Amino acid sequence: MSDDQELRVSKIRNGTVIDHVNGGASMHVLSILGIEGGDGDTVSIVMNVPSDRLGKKDIVKVEDRELSQAEVDVLSLIAPAATINIIRDFEVIEKRRVARPDEVVGVLSCPNPQCITTEDEPVESRFEVLEDGVRCCYCDTIVRDDVAELID
Numbered sequence: 001m002s003d004d005q006e007l008r009v010s011k012i013r014n015g016t017v018i019d020h021v022n023g024g025a026s027m028h029v030l031s032i033l034g035i036e037g038g039d040g041d042t043v044s045i046v047m048n049v050p051s052d053r054l055g056k057k058d059i060v061k062v063e064d065r066e067l068s069q070a071e072v073d074v075l076s077l078i079a080p081a082a083t084i085n086i087i088r089d090f091e092v093i094e095k096r097r098v099a100r101p102d103e104v105v106g107v108l109s110c111p112n113p114q115c116i117t118t119e120d121e122p123v124e125s126r127f128e129v130l131e132d133g134v135r136c137c138y139c140d141t142i143v144r145d146d147v148a149e150l151i152d
Helices: 026-032 069-078
Strands: 015-022 043-051 055-063 083-088 091-097 103-105 126-130 133-136
Touching: 015 026, 015 069, 026 043, 026 055, 026 069, 069 103
Parallel strands: none
Antiparallel strands: 015 055, 015 083, 043 055, 083 091, 103 126, 126 133
8 A cells, every 4th residue: 555545634733643443433532522513623534444453443633632531531432442642743742542441420411311410400420431331320320322422
């Protein structure tokens, strides 16, 4: 494969590259990051490119932004094989794999309408991370699929 075929999106000067996202899941990544298209963030997405590890993968490049730990924690639920690359002056200065946290606080909404976190109470959501989903720490509701749909 020639260099022209391998380089599908140009390098970024500063920001974050999220690599090894499951093929087709990059839109969920944008949702986690609160990127909706009209907010001024410069974003490059490559979808469904060949990957030895995943078969097909997505890559998301966000210019001039480094992810918070809370964003990385939620990202790990959607893309457990992802790697986070921090770029400064066109160089990778940090590269790490995401790690699933034991719990996620304040970034997911409980789907149970009876949960105290969905009422008018000043209670921050708290979810225990399971092997195959998440469990609300207040009402014990378990979500195995569509965790991305819970993002606040």
